[in-house]
Amino acid sequence: MSAGAATSGAASGGDEVSGALHRLGPLDQVPVGEGRSFGVDSQQIAVFRLRDGSLRAVSAVCPHRGGPIADGTIDQREVLCPLHQHAFELDTGCSTTGAPALQTYPVFVDADQNIVLQLDTDRPARSGRSALAPGSGTGP
Numbered sequence: 001m002s003a004g005a006a007t008s009g010a011a012s013g014g015d016e017v018s019g020a021l022h023r024l025g026p027l028d029q030v031p032v033g034e035g036r037s038f039g040v041d042s043q044q045i046a047v048f049r050l051r052d053g054s055l056r057a058v059s060a061v062c063p064h065r066g067g068p069i070a071d072g073t074i075d076q077r078e079v080l081c082p083l084h085q086h087a088f089e090l091d092t093g094c095s096t097t098g099a100p101a102l103q104t105y106p107v108f109v110d111a112d113q114n115i116v117l118q119l120d121t122d123r124p125a126r127s128g129r130s131a132l133a134p135g136s137g138t139g140p
Contacts, residue, residue: 019120027113030055035079037070041119046070047107048079048090056090057107057117063100 022040024047030036035048037060044060046069058079060069067083074080078087078096086099093102106118 019118022117022119023110024115024117027109027115030115033074035070035072035074037068038117040117043119045105045117046079047115047117048074050074050076050090052076055107055109055115057105058088058090058093058102062086063102069102 020041024038024040027049030047030049032049032053033051035046038045038047046058046060048056048058048070050056058069061067062069062081062083064081064086065083067081067086069079069081069088071082072079073082074090077091078089080087081099085097087096088094088099088102089096091104093104095101108116110116
């Protein structure tokens with residue numbers, strides 16, 4: 001699904017945002033507890049609607065073997081890639097299973113109940129680190 005561009009401005013809650021804003025469509029298209037993939041400026045982005053109603057956005061392709069992250073199982077903190085069960089923190093993109101991290105993107109709901117994603121055109125999206133210490137086999 002492709003996204004339409006929106007104008008830059010204030011996010012919900014009055015925080016100023018920079019970068020290109022993309023209106024992805026109505027909030028209802030992402031059911032609570034699930035994710036959906038969107039094509040935005042030649043990137044695939046997975047948007048998740050958590051059980052508390054909040055949204056998270058990460059890169060939609062697993063860096064391990066290209067699995068469809070939007071089809072993964074989520075809880076309040078993590079998404080599991082459906083191919084090989086690599087886990088990623090939704091807030092940071094960090095892997096808790098040793099895979100390279102996913103990129104994360106700011107996402108919010110506007111006054112018209114549309115999902116709005118911010119792509120910063122001046123700098124790359126935030127990419128977390130693996131939550132595993134190198135060679136440790138355990139998390140921090």
